[in-house]
Amino acid sequence: MRHFLSVADLSQQEFRAIIARGSEFRRQFEAGELQSPFPAKTLAMIFEKSSTRTRVSFEAGMAQLGGHALYLSPNDTQLGRGEPMEDTARVLSQMVDLIMLRTYSHEGLQRFCEAATVPVINGLTDLYHPCQLLADMQTYFDYRGDIKGKTVAWIGDGNNVCNSFINTAKLLEFNLRIACPAGYSPDEAVLKNAENAATVMTSPDEAMDGADLVVTDVWSSMGQESETNKRTVAFADYRVTKERMALAAKDALFMHCLPAHRGEEVDADVIDGDQSVVWDEAGNRLHAQKALMEFLLLQKS
Numbered sequence: 133m134r135h136f137l138s139v140a141d142l143s144q145q146e147f148r149a150i151i152a153r154g155s156e157f158r159r160q161f162e163a164g165e166l167q168s169p170f171p172a173k174t175l176a177m178i179f180e181k182s183s184t185r186t187r188v189s190f191e192a193g194m195a196q197l198g199g200h201a202l203y204l205s206p207n208d209t210q211l212g213r214g215e216p217m218e219d220t221a222r223v224l225s226q227m228v229d230l231i232m233l234r235t236y237s238h239e240g241l242q243r244f245c246e247a248a249t250v251p252v253i254n255g256l257t258d259l260y261h262p263c264q265l266l267a268d269m270q271t272y273f274d275y276r277g278d279i280k281g282k283t284v285a286w287i288g289d290g291n292n293v294c295n296s297f298i299n300t301a302k303l304l305e306f307n308l309r310i311a312c313p314a315g316y317s318p319d320e321a322v323l324k325n326a327e328n329a330a331t332v333m334t335s336p337d338e339a340m341d342g343a344d345l346v347v348t349d350v351w352s353s354m355g356q357e358s359e360t361n362k363r364t365v366a367f368a369d370y371r372v373t374k375e376r377m378a379l380a381a382k383d384a385l386f387m388h389c390l391p392a393h394r395g396e397e398v399d400a401d402v403i404d405g406d407q408s409v410v411w412d413e414a415g416n417r418l419h420a421q422k423a424l425m426e427f428l429l430l431q432k433s
């Protein structure tokens with residue numbers, strides 16, 4: 133049995149196979165060739181934070197595989213009344229085939245995972261968002277081919293999505309340049325583990341110089357709402373503008389995991405412009421995660 137808590141849980145070969153399968157699922161979906169290989173399989177999805185894309189992609193994806201997904205929130209389960217996460221993991225494992233958890237603490241997710249006896253998927257923690265990277269890489273490969281040896285510029289907060297980009301840079305062997313203000317660097321241990329794959333700098337212009345892919349994310353992630361004013365000041369010079377996009381390679385792509393704030397981390401003429409692939413990136417959450425669920429269900433059986 134395998135879990136997916138981090139990009140580093142997969143080998144390079146497994147990661148590549150999952151995104152290739154995701155592309156195949158996309159082609160089948162667009163051609164109306166739906167197959168439902170997993171009837172009666174059930175996914176429990178626990179969301180302790182908000183979600184649009186993650187919730188809909190997992191729920192629709194499980195329906196398309198022939199199974200069923202349950203949305204569980206602390207507000208209307210016993211979790212909100214203090215039932216321990218570990219007990220919830222044990223109980224759900226008796227009833228479902230897969231569990232997805234979106235929560236705050238990554239250690240909390242790891243404890244949940246230790247108590248579970250079915251595969252657990254990280255639907256985002258404060259440390260990582262690995263499902264996002266499956267979709268992002270599937271999108272890059274579909275548009276431009278292999279990312280090995282390419283340069284990716286991350287502009288803004290060294291947050292959960294950035295940490296997962298760092299893991300992916302190491303796994304798929306691309307160069308990641310991270311531009312963030314002092315005090316907002318990515319997780320030190322994650323960075324150290326990536327060795328030479330990721331470099332942190334303060335200048336967004338330097339990071340974007342000749343980059344093949346430019347990525348940004350919100351300045352305040354979920355759970356950081358009280359820091360919004362302070363962060364708005366700290367990140368004021370970290371917006372992805374059209375002028376900055378001109379520093380990247382001519383055929384550079386722009387990605388954002390969404391939700392986005394136009395006029396903050398990215399200007400409207402970039403996210404809504406020709407180089408942006410954010411809608412395919414969001415759509416590929418469905419296909420990449422179907423491939424992930426298939427991988428985990430097949431490993432389990």
Ligand code: CP
Pocket residue numbers: 182183184185186187256264389390391
């Ligand atoms: N990108 C992403 O995970 O979006 P949601 O928060 O809407 O799930």
Ligand code: NVA
Pocket residue numbers: 256261291292293349350352353354389390391
């Ligand atoms: N970094 C953002 C990603 C949202 C999908 C957050 O954690 O809120």
